[in-house]
Amino acid sequence: MLAKRLKTILPELSIEEAIEITKIYSISGELKKDGLITNRPFRMPHHTIPLNTIIGGGKIPKPGEISLAHYGVLFLDEIPEYSRNILEALREPLENKEIIINRLSGNYVFPCNCIFIASMNPCPCGNYGDEEKECKCTQLEIHKYLKKISGPLLDRIDMHIEVKRPKYEKLFAKAKSETSLEMRDRVNIAREIQKKRYKNYNIYSNSELNSKMIEEFCKLDGKSQIILEKAFEKLKLSARAYGKILKVARTIADLEEKENIEYRHIAEAIQYRSFDKKYDN
Amino acid sequence: MIIEYCSKLYPEKLRKIENPPSRLYVLGNEKILNDNAISVVGSRTNTRYGEKMCKLFTKGLVEYNINIISGLAIGIDEIAHKTCLENGGKTIAVLPSGLNNIYPSKNKELAKEILNNGGILISEYEPNTEANSKKFLERNRIVAGLGLGTLVVEAGYRSGTRVTVKYTVEQGKKVFCIPSNLDNIKGKSTNELIRKGAILVTKVDEIIEEYKDIEFTKKEIVHKDIFLNIPKELHNIYKILNEKPKDMNEIILLSGESVNEVNYKLMLLEMEGLIKELPGQRYIKGIN
Ligand SMILES: [Zn+2]
Numbered sequence: 001m002l003a004k005r006l007k008t009i010l011p012e013l014s015i016e017e018a019i020e021i022t023k024i025y026s027i028s029g030e031l032k033k034d035g036l037i038t039n040r041p042f043r044m045p046h047h048t049i050p051l052n053t054i055i056g057g058g059k060i061p062k063p064g065e066i067s068l069a070h071y072g073v074l075f076l077d078e079i080p081e082y083s084r085n086i087l088e089a090l091r092e093p094l095e096n097k098e099i100i101i102n103r104l105s106g107n108y109v110f111p112c113n114c115i116f117i118a119s120m121n122p123c124p125c126g127n128y129g130d131e132e133k134e135c136k137c138t139q140l141e142i143h144k145y146l147k148k149i150s151g152p153l154l155d156r157i158d159m160h161i162e163v164k165r166p167k168y169e170k171l172f173a174k175a176k177s178e179t180s181l182e183m184r185d186r187v188n189i190a191r192e193i194q195k196k197r198y199k200n201y202n203i204y205s206n207s208e209l210n211s212k213m214i215e216e217f218c219k220l221d222g223k224s225q226i227i228l229e230k231a232f233e234k235l236k237l238s239a240r241a242y243g244k245i246l247k248v249a250r251t252i253a254d255l256e257e258k259e260n261i262e263y264r265h266i267a268e269a270i271q272y273r274s275f276d277k278k279y280d281n
Numbered sequence: 282m283i284i285e286y287c288s289k290l291y292p293e294k295l296r297k298i299e300n301p302p303s304r305l306y307v308l309g310n311e312k313i314l315n316d317n318a319i320s321v322v323g324s325r326t327n328t329r330y331g332e333k334m335c336k337l338f339t340k341g342l343v344e345y346n347i348n349i350i351s352g353l354a355i356g357i358d359e360i361a362h363k364t365c366l367e368n369g370g371k372t373i374a375v376l377p378s379g380l381n382n383i384y385p386s387k388n389k390e391l392a393k394e395i396l397n398n399g400g401i402l403i404s405e406y407e408p409n410t411e412a413n414s415k416k417f418l419e420r421n422r423i424v425a426g427l428g429l430g431t432l433v434v435e436a437g438y439r440s441g442t443r444v445t446v447k448y449t450v451e452q453g454k455k456v457f458c459i460p461s462n463l464d465n466i467k468g469k470s471t472n473e474l475i476r477k478g479a480i481l482v483t484k485v486d487e488i489i490e491e492y493k494d495i496e497f498t499k500k501e502i503v504h505k506d507i508f509l510n511i512p513k514e515l516h517n518i519y520k521i522l523n524e525k526p527k528d529m530n531e532i533i534l535l536s537g538e539s540v541n542e543v544n545y546k547l548m549l550l551e552m553e554g555l556i557k558e559l560p561g562q563r564y565i566k567g568i569n
Contacts, residue, residue, distance in 0.1 A: 122560060122561065128560055128561065129559070129560030129561020129562070129563065130561055131526075131528075131561070131563075162529070162561070162562040164528065164529075164530060164561075164562070227549070227552060230552050231548075231552065234552065252541070264542075264545040264546075264549075265545070267544075267545035267546075267548040267549050267552075268541055268544045268545035268548065270548050271544040271545060271547060271548040272544070274558075274562070
């Protein structure tokens with residue numbers, strides 16, 4: 001639900017992006033009709049499909065699901081169901097936004113600059129933390145279930161958010177909220193801000209910032225610094241999580257069209273590391 | 282203000298103890314010093330259970346128009362003072378330092394709120410005196426002295442609480458203890474005190490029953506929000522939370538604030554240890 005709706009707030013594809021996507025679909029034989037692909041792809045590979053179908057491979061290497069999601073969304077539903085192999089193999093390409101496949105005939109490089117989304121239950125039975133339904137799992141079972149997702153993989157995910165059953169979503173609909181269209185406008189504005197800011201740096205968005213650039217573009221005032229330090233101590237965050245929080249905070253500030261990251265942006269970005277809080281407890 | 286031993290403002294109950302202070306330095310509403318009061322004491326490093334029980338019993342005592350006495354320390358002391366204020370009660374803080382040197386300084390805000398809400402701060406020391414470990418124990422005879430009896434919520438093995446209990450017994454007053462699980466280290470002293478004859482209590486009425494010759498009048502509790510060291514921008518969210526877990530979506534709905542605002546504010550409140558996140562993105566209020 002959430003994952004599918006994400007598509008509706010992403011900016012439209014540029015011509016260059018559309019051409020790149022179409023090429024990938026063409027060589028993988030996935031092109032359903034002639035002409036350019038103009039919609040951002042949404043890929044949701046099942047957990048039973050083999051490793052090379054997800055990350056790419058074959059005798060004559062073909063792009064995998066991760067590349068078919070280029071400039072779009074790759075969604076893994078119920079991520080603990082996927083094999084450890086697959087999850088570990090995803091780590092590098094997600095970080096580098098491309099995948100290199102070595103063959104005797106040479107190296108094949110496929111792009112895979114996608115938004116990665118994964119979902120999971122709070123516990124094996126799905127009821128942990130629910131006020132009405134009783135969770136029947138033991139602490140050990142819950143721990144084992146959460147541990148299926150390795151720390152390094154989690155570190156590569158910018159935001160962890162808990163969502164409720166649909167019942168609550170209906171209730172939630174009454175709350176102050178934006179339409180997808182309004183959101184998309186804000187996303188487009190934030191994109192433009194980022195493009196302009198990074199025009200001399202050969203990158204387009206906050207997600208591409210390296211650690212040196214983070215230092216330059218994600219400067220914090222005293223209050224934000226204190227909040228971040230406190231969070232580090234309390235949640236025992238990794239160095240990678242540190243970068244993620246700053247990038248997300250930068251993006252929240254951009255969405256509000258704010259020049260500088262403010263303490264509330266930092267606090268909100270930390271709030272979206274709910275998994276780190278869980279590991280701590 | 283200074284109240285000398287010979288003054289008629291000097292609290293009657295304190296006059297009767299073995300070594301009463303020769304003078305009291307007070308700030309606030311001295312008229313309440315002779316009213317019915319119970320001392321609520323316990324560990325500085327209480328558990329969640331201790332917090333819950335402290336709140337429950339304090340509220341119950343306030344309902345019977347009983348003032349709450351404690352030592353303004355962190356942990357059970359501050360929970361007792363604060364809960365008393367939140368339920369419209371009056372509270373007495375006995376300091377281990379002079380009135381110009383409120384100890385711990387973290388609880389200066391709390392001291393201010395005690396004064397704002399008809400309570401009183403008491404010290405037997407010159408206004409500029411600094412707290413020290415001897416004074417921590419010494420002032421406990423006043424904590425015990427001003428009350429009808431002492432309620433111990435949670436206490437570790439070596440603690441000032443045990444000294445307060447000793448004074449309470451010496452003064453011929455009753456000691457009430459809330460029992461704990463055997464595996465709760467913060468419950469070691471309370472369980473042991475029960476074994477040695479302190480009165481085990483499971484509800485406030487059991488404290489009331491022990492004072493047959495006093496007639497307590499019950500009153501309706503009106504909840505009051507007490508914002509201690511909480512920035513103004515967080516008040517709205519903090520107000521919504523209580524001891525019953527509230528779901529993130531409920532908080533968004535009740536606050537009328539945007540998802541972004543609610544998220545950053547919950548984070549800040551959690552960092553300050555004012556609220557706690559439970560499984561399922563639910564939040565509750567709580568010190569520590
Ligand atoms: Zn379960």
